Amino acid sequence: MKQFINLLKISLNVNFGISALRYRFTKERKRLWEPVLIFLSIIVGGGSITAFYTMILQNVYMVGLVLNSPEIVIIVSLIIGQFTVFVFGIMYIISAFYFSNDINILVPLPLKPYQVLGCKFITIMINEYLILLPLLVPSIIIYGTGIKPGIAYWFKSVFIILLSPVIPLIIASVFVLILMRLVNIRKSKDLLIVIGTLFGVLLSLTVNYYTQKMPDGDPGQFVQNLVSSRIDIIEMIGEKFPHVIWSTYSLSKTGLEGFIYFGLTIIVFILAFAFLLWLGNQIFYRGLLSGQEVSSRKKRLSPEQINRKTQGASSPVTALFRREWKLFIRTPIYALNGLAGMIMVPFILLMPVFTRGEEMQDAISLIRQPQFIAHATLGSFGLILFTASVNIVACTSISREGQTFCISKMILVAPKHQVAAKLLHGMSISAIGIAVTLALVAIVLQLPLLRLLIVLILGLLGNLLLNILNLIIDVIRPKLEWNNPQEAVKQNLNGFFSILLTMVSLGCLAGLSVFLFDMGLSEWWIYIILGVIAGILSLLSLKVLFTLAEKAYKKLEI
Amino acid sequence: MVKITNLSKSYNRGAVKAVDNLNLHVKPGEIFGFLGPNGAGKTTTIKMMVGLLNPDQGSIFINDYDNQRDPIAAKRSIGYVPDSPEVYDRLTGLEYLDFMANVYEVSPDEKKKRISYFLEMFDLVDAANDLIKSYSHGMKQKIVLTGALLHNPALWIMDEPMVGLDPRSSHLLKELMREHCDRGNTVFFSTHILEVAERLCDRIGIIHKGKLIAIGTLEELRHGEHAGTLENIFLELTEQ
Numbered sequence: 148m149k150q151f152i153n154l155l156k157i158s159l160n161v162n163f164g165i166s167a168l169r170y171r172f173t174k175e176r177k178r179l180w181e182p183v184l185i186f187l188s189i190i191v192g193g194g195s196i197t198a199f200y201t202m203i204l205q206n207v208y209m210v211g212l213v214l215n216s217p218e219i220v221i222i223v224s225l226i227i228g229q230f231t232v233f234v235f236g237i238m239y240i241i242s243a244f245y246f247s248n249d250i251n252i253l254v255p256l257p258l259k260p261y262q263v264l265g266c267k268f269i270t271i272m273i274n275e276y277l278i279l280l281p282l283l284v285p286s287i288i289i290y291g292t293g294i295k296p297g298i299a300y301w302f303k304s305v306f307i308i309l310l311s312p313v314i315p316l317i318i319a320s321v322f323v324l325i326l327m328r329l330v331n332i333r334k335s336k337d338l339l340i341v342i343g344t345l346f347g348v349l350l351s352l353t354v355n356y357y358t359q360k361m362p363d364g365d366p367g368q369f370v371q372n373l374v375s376s377r378i379d380i381i382e383m384i385g386e387k388f389p390h391v392i393w394s395t396y397s398l399s400k401t402g403l404e405g406f407i408y409f410g411l412t413i414i415v416f417i418l419a420f421a422f423l424l425w426l427g428n429q430i431f432y433r434g435l436l437s438g439q440e441v442s443s444r445k446k447r448l449s450p451e452q453i454n455r456k457t458q459g460a461s462s463p464v465t466a467l468f469r470r471e472w473k474l475f476i477r478t479p480i481y482a483l484n485g486l487a488g489m490i491m492v493p494f495i496l497l498m499p500v501f502t503r504g505e506e507m508q509d510a511i512s513l514i515r516q517p518q519f520i521a522h523a524t525l526g527s528f529g530l531i532l533f534t535a536s537v538n539i540v541a542c543t544s545i546s547r548e549g550q551t552f553c554i555s556k557m558i559l560v561a562p563k564h565q566v567a568a569k570l571l572h573g574m575s576i577s578a579i580g581i582a583v584t585l586a587l588v589a590i591v592l593q594l595p596l597l598r599l600l601i602v603l604i605l606g607l608l609g610n611l612l613l614n615i616l617n618l619i620i621d622v623i624r625p626k627l628e629w630n631n632p633q634e635a636v637k638q639n640l641n642g643f644f645s646i647l648l649t650m651v652s653l654g655c656l657a658g659l660s661v662f663l664f665d666m667g668l669s670e671w672w673i674y675i676i677l678g679v680i681a682g683i684l685s686l687l688s689l690k691v692l693f694t695l696a697e698k699a700y701k702k703l704e705i
Numbered sequence: 706m707v708k709i710t711n712l713s714k715s716y717n718r719g720a721v722k723a724v725d726n727l728n729l730h731v732k733p734g735e736i737f738g739f740l741g742p743n744g745a746g747k748t749t750t751i752k753m754m755v756g757l758l759n760p761d762q763g764s765i766f767i768n769d770y771d772n773q774r775d776p777i778a779a780k781r782s783i784g785y786v787p788d789s790p791e792v793y794d795r796l797t798g799l800e801y802l803d804f805m806a807n808v809y810e811v812s813p814d815e816k817k818k819r820i821s822y823f824l825e826m827f828d829l830v831d832a833a834n835d836l837i838k839s840y841s842h843g844m845k846q847k848i849v850l851t852g853a854l855l856h857n858p859a860l861w862i863m864d865e866p867m868v869g870l871d872p873r874s875s876h877l878l879k880e881l882m883r884e885h886c887d888r889g890n891t892v893f894f895s896t897h898i899l900e901v902a903e904r905l906c907d908r909i910g911i912i913h914k915g916k917l918i919a920i921g922t923l924e925e926l927r928h929g930e931h932a933g934t935l936e937n938i939f940l941e942l943t944e945q
């Protein structure tokens with residue numbers, strides 16, 4: 148037990164970067180505002196979603212009151228929480244159990260497999276609270292303030308909330324443990340990432356489709372109807388996962404009955420956890436160790452092959468451009484983060500057209516009226532500006548080099564050419580986004596060919612500017628220290644700055660267009676002016692980029 | 706102290722035979738040098754000894770414990786220093802050492818004494834409260850070395866320990882190895898620096914393409930058909 152606590156302490160410390168944070172605040176004193184900024188954006192972003200969610204729960208509660216079982220609100224939120232924990236849990240568990248860096252430290256130590264497993268499990272569980280608290284706390288408060296069930300309710304609810312991730316995480320862990328025992332996933336790690344991301348894309352498209360399909364009028368009414376017509380489904384889920392019902396009853400029943408359910412729930416959790424530890428002790432290390440081998444094909448290359456693989460001479464920029472693409476495609480994390488959003492976002496934005504065809508048809512025919520065609524053109528331009536720049540390609544292109552950046556420092560290619568290759572790479576990716584969006588705009592809005600051409604040219608110019616600016620961001624503050632490509636793109640604040648930048652430019656575009664319209668200029672002049680401005684700004688920022696790169700490549704150390 | 710019997714391990718479903726029917730016996734109280742060219746199978750053997758890889762075949766006894774049947778007891782007898790120092794970057798040096806001492810259940814008094822002894826010796830006192838992330842390669846190596854010694858292990862296993870150490874530290878390390886043996890423990894380390902092996906080791910094993918091709922004291926290796934320095938012997942044995 149002492150060993151377990153020792154291990155847990157370290158694991159929590161490492162996972163939440165407690166010592167690292169302390170070090171940052173006391174010793175380094177650099178960029179203290181960054182954690183604050185992240186924290187604020189989580190509060191703001193999370194807050195608004197939570198408010199919306201709370202409103203929905205409020206309506207669920209109303210239905211429950213009518214049906215004389217107000218605890219439905221708790222059941223619903225518990226079910227939502229369980230599924231969320233499960234979905235996120237699988238990913239967390241695979242990476243924490245099998246791909247984390249500390250495996251090589253922990254396995255040679257005299258620790259039992261169940262200790263390592265249990266400790267990782269608890270760390271993940273604590274991680275999940277971040278998502279789980281906003282899901283559960285509102286319903287607990289709604290029920291508690293509505294029914295006023297007394298002090299015991301609040302006391303028990305703390306435990307129920309804290310323990311609620313246990314069952315879904317155990318199901319996910321058992322699934323993963325057995326999966327890992329059967330297949331060597333390390334070899335198919337990339338495949339796994341691709342499947343996972345596709346699954347995520349599909350899920351978000353589906354959710355989006357259904358939320359768009361929500362009929363107009365009072366969304367509260369809609370939820371109420373939905374819940375009362377689907378009460379059987381809720382009951383069915385409750386039957387399949389009785390711990391949800393028991394958890395709820397331990398809160399909603401008063402007196403002894405409530406405490407009996409409470410005790411029952413806790414016992415079930417403990418037994419399930421014990422089972423996981425037992426299973427983990429049997430098979431965790433075996434799956435882990437059989438996955439340690441990385442495949443390396445040892446085939447002798449014949450001289451011709453070597454010749455072919457090391458292509459003839461080419462200009463440094465083309466060579467680097469090719470390298471950028473190779474690294475990008477061969478690291479699925481990069482490719483997916485770069486491409487998925489660009490292809491998905493236009494569809495999501497234009498989703499209303501598919502989900503509610505008729506109303507939209509009217510709107511679209513309106514847009515095609517002569518007096519609105521300029522707005523439609525500019526709108527499409529804005530759309531392209533957005534969709535083709537919501538990728539992390541340019542703003543992480545130096546960060547992605549990570550420790551290999553020292554190679555870039557050493558090779559005899561001017562930094563100017565190196566960033567030029569990165570810019571070309573970023574532009575070629577944006578071009579895909581532009582093509583997708585343009586095709587969609589052409590189909591949906593059916594703009595005339597000339598206008599499409601204008602949108603294309605403006606889109607290319609605008610994205611050139613944005614890509615240059617994104618590169619400047621990355622030149623100024625690249626994140627070169629990472630252990631895992633995921634960190635280079637996902638945990639990189641530059642992505643956030645890049646989105647911010649896109650938003651600001653969209654704002655400028657809108658303001659400028661309105662201003663030009665007000666001046667009474669004809670639409671053609673507006674296009675020309677916008678194009679010229681984008682062009683000039685691009686040239687200027689390109690100059691800035693080159694000078695900054697020249698400096699940064701000299702100064703940056705790893 | 707170490708008894709390896711018929712040990713085999715291959716990667717990629719048999720395509721690469723990294724360790725091939727290896728038999729090895731290390732006696733208590735000796736410094737054993739495990740020599741071989743790059744890719745000979747040294748790291749693979751060591752990883753199987755410490756439990757980081759499962760053997761395909763064969764058995765390994767550490768301190769008379771079978772490391773398959775009784776892994777905890779075997780691991781408790783070992784202090785392991787991997788070839789690249791893997792440490793928790795986000796801990797301070799002191800936190801890491803404290804953690805290691807607790808894992809091996811070193812008593813609090815002993816812990817305090819030994820930690821400050823090694824920090825002093827490796828000149829890490831000032832850095833102990835900094836994040837390991839900020840350490841140089843050599844400093845990391847020294848922290849790992851310390852972590853592996855806190856419980857005074859019966860068997861000290863090191864994979865290429867000299868790489869990345871400055872001359873002063875590698876001199877210290879050599880003395881530590883001697884000292885550790887004098888206290889009745891055993892040292893097992895892999896290297897391809899022949900000079901170190903020649904001067905330090907009681908016995909030497911040479912592995913080539915996964916097979917043990919020679920074993921014995923330097924004297925014994927010199928006899929037989931081979932002659933001259935260890936370098937000559939090594940080059941001759943690993944010629945093809």
Ligand SMILES: Nc1ncnc2c1ncn2[C@@H]1O[C@H](COP(=O)(O)OP(=O)(O)O)[C@@H](O)[C@H]1O
Pocket residue numbers: 439440441442443716717721722723741742743744745746747748749750
């Ligand atoms: N994880 C691995 N996956 C596949 N092959 C490996 C792996 N590790 C080592 N090998 C191969 O096994 C052989 C022995 O490697 P290793 O034990 O690391 O040698 P040494 O430490 O003596 O330099 C080499 O041919 C190497 O390519």
Ligand SMILES: [Mg+2]
Pocket residue numbers: 747748749788864
């Ligand atoms: Mg090695």
